[in-house]
Amino acid sequence: MALLVAPLVLFILIVFLGPVLRFLWLSVDNSDVAGNLGRTFAALEGWQASSGLPDEAVFQALIADLADARQKGRDGVLAQLINQRKVGARFLVIKTAKDAADGKFATPPLREAVLAQHAGWGDVSLWTEIRRASGGLTDYYLLNSIDLRRGAAGEIAPAPADRAIFLDALVRTIWISFVVTLLCALLSVPLAQAIVSAPPPWSRVMFALVIFPLWTSLLVRTVIWIIVLQKNGPVNNALLFTGLIDQPLSLIYTRFSLYVAMVQVLLPMMVLSLVSVMRRVPASYMKAALSLGAPWTTAWRRVQLPLIMPGFLSGSAIVFVFALGYYITPTLVGGPGDQMISSYIAFYTNTTLNWGLAAALSVQLLLILIASAVLFWSARAVISRPRQAA
Amino acid sequence: MKPATLRSATMYVYAALLLAFMLVPLLIIVPMSLTSGNALTFPTPGYSLRWYHELIDDPRWLKSFWNSIIIGVSATLLSCALGIPAAIGIAWGEFPGKRLIYAIVATPLVVPVVIVGVAAFFFFAELGLAGQKSAIILTHTALAVPVVLTTVVASLSRFDRTLVRAAQSLGAGTGRIFFKVILPLISPGVVSGAIIAFIISFDEVVVASFLSTGEERTLPRMIFSGVRESVSPAIASVAVLLVVFSAALLGIVGWLQSRATRSHRTRPS
Structure with a gap:
């Protein structure tokens, strides 16, 4: 049986894992x-x-x-x-x-x-x-990727201001991913609730509509936002037509368009993990809380929210980790000030051929990714512990 | 209106608005791509199939479409050739290090695709294969094979292993058992895994942007570089065609999977 798995494992090691590790090695290779x-x-x-x-x-x-x-x-x-x-x-x-x-x-x-x-x-x-x-x-490239360098005596010192651009990029990448995750979480709770509590045919239709965008390519969904948000695109034309604005807005190539596109692309993942958890929570719990006199908001916050928290966390983990590595969407719909680490990796590989730096930035990206996955995973473990004990 | 009714009405209105946000952009480009004008505008000055004709008449788009098909089909076949035997080994075998093997095989799902693209670029440049179809096929296979593995492992979990023993006792050889007994019964899982693998390759743009140049450009790669210059109605037409194409293929997967679970549920046990 192990022999059946061997070709695949060898293939992944030679064609995938080997090249990735070999590339990451360039970050320290001299x-x-x-x-x-x-x-x-x-x-x-x-x-x-x-x-x-x-x-x-x-x-x-x-x-x-x-x-x-x-x-x-x-x-x-x-x-x-x-x-x-x-x-x-x-x-x-x-x-x-x-x-x-x-x-x-x-x-x-x-x-x-x-x-x-x-x-x-x-x-x-x-x-x-x-x-x-x-x-x-x-350690030149690794230090460089966090805006540090060796001074004259070999001591570690901050890089000159005109070359110190990577910590900014790092913070921006984490911040954009965080905002996107938060927006996805807040937006998808009522939708997931509607899917779970709607009568069967509607529930299934809504669920299918949420999944549908997942079936189309990421590139196409990104390109569509360029078309929709451009100067004479439908959004600007609709706003002009209704008289809300008298000059077309520049919506595309901004932080705003980046958030819109990333949320639209990643929202289905959040909805899916919320729905899968919500389906397992019996509707009678909320009814019981309401019949005991709790106002709806209190009942939702005290009964429903803790029960769907694991879905919340796993959905957030997926969205956040995906968002961290995004390349296509920031490159195409973001402005020059909205680029994330992935874009820098591509830039240093394609344009300046500084492979050591590209590799160091990749090491950085992978470390944040692993750290956030561990963080979400342990948060989930902490949250689900009391219920396992009960 | 009672507060509860009002609340659920608000909830459904909200759900409809959010679904509109997710779906209307996908739909609105259909009329936009059918424009008779020179630029992408909405409302359109008039309707025609002009830009779709332009696509078919442009050899570069056509070539890139065939490149994508060739790469997609090869990556799919290779993923199946590697993934199906491995799925059988993982589903039925007990051997040390199984979890580690699963972890190794799943790495392509978690590494950011830019890193995959750059790493593949280096690897294949050293082998002198950068810019060749084979380099893209091999990397796409690595990205697609975990999906084939998972879908086939899932359909094997519903497979009755006494059938294999029955076939053995009747004197069938390993190859015959695989092609005549196992494969027909797990075929829904194999077909959906294969279709998803094909779409992963067909839609993939980042690896293709590092590895494909000139003549070997794939369709997503053409869109990617086209968009960076200007968004013409031709791009919108390709986008529409791609949406329809992948939606149709994934519709087949959905149908196969729902049929598989239904037949599993109704099977007497």
Whole structure:
């Protein structure tokens, strides 16, 4: 029997889990730098920024390393990685590597020759960054993803304000997911109640209508909101027609449109988990509370609400965790200030090719996801404990 | 009016409004896509099938549709080939680490799809397969296989295992038992799992946006990049067609599942 499962497990490990872990590993992996600048790092041992530019031995090691990297075809990757830490260093590295491989710096002393050709190497801060990039593993990207960096002495310090954008993105992602979850929870309680208490044919029709949007693709439901909320779309035209506004509103590409689209997309999940719990609560409980003289609101709050709380929590968990990882919807209907972590991961992968940072942000996203799942799960366990004991 | 009546009336009115919020956008694009004008507006200046013709006449849309079909069908077949045997093993077998195996197989359901897309991009780029259909097919299979597994495990739980022993005692081999006894009886679960797997692949856009380029673009990928430039009535027409297409397929699943539970309930025991 175990043999029947083996092909699937192998497939998931090779095609899915392996690649995901391999990608997440890029967040700490420094082998492309360490592997290509081995001699330079060895020569830099003991060098301090305060002692000025490195000496002749370091330059010889650097030229040897760069020539090798060029011959192995790794100079582009190396230049890219150094450029991430010291913006503008890319061409310096590539040009120097080309000259080194062409044998332009064959006879020592090299230091002055290199500095004369490529003055960029005279910048002490570049050497500080290179020195900091030694070692097989790096915490550079993980720190970067929470707006921190290593200072001159290796201490952890806040990143400069113009590069500190990730904590904002993190807080925004959690906040948007929280608001969406709250809206879904508040909106779906009366609907779920209506589905449960309606007479049978209506109950089934309403249930089917709630599920129907789940049958259509997420992309299509997102695109539809762009069409509906655009400047001359139906919503603006209806408002103009009724005279409520005299100028079309800009509804799309805002936080408002993002909330509308995400709530519409995720609401069915919340309704489904509430309905499944509500169906198990006998209607006689509410009737008993009412017949004993409790006002309807009190009866609902004291009797119905505690009983449907588990459904509330599991629905919220599903909506929140889904919302955290949303990419398509924020990208298409949100504005520049409404982007969530997923969009940054895609951006750093596609546009700036900063894979270490994309991986570090992915690690961050997965950690929040796991933490919130654990939180909801334990809240649910706490809430359902008294009833299990009874 | 008594307060209770008023309360339930309010509740139903509210339910109707919320359902309208969820469904009207899906419906309103149908008349909008039938516009005879050049832009998406509502109310429309006039009705025509112009933009649907435009879709059929545009080789890029047609090509991407076939790409999606080929990828979807291949991913479905592969998910079934991997998922059905595994479902039998999990439903009937007892072996150590079963929970761990279930957890491993379920990971594609929980990892955010952007991470899946980026990771797959790296993996297949190293293999030199980035931009190939095979890369998308394999990743879509990973995303779809947990669903096939769960639906087939569910239908196996209703399966009477004495039938397998009966077939064995009558001298049938393993292959024959599988194709002649097990498969026909679990086919509703297999078919619904397969349809959902197909739709997962057919509707999937994030992995496709990392892995498909140029000629290999899938239909959702075409919509995604089209929307970022401009929302033309052609996009609305594709959206309508996709809604109708997936709704029809999932209608079949709903029908199969309700039939399966009904026949299970009425079966004498």
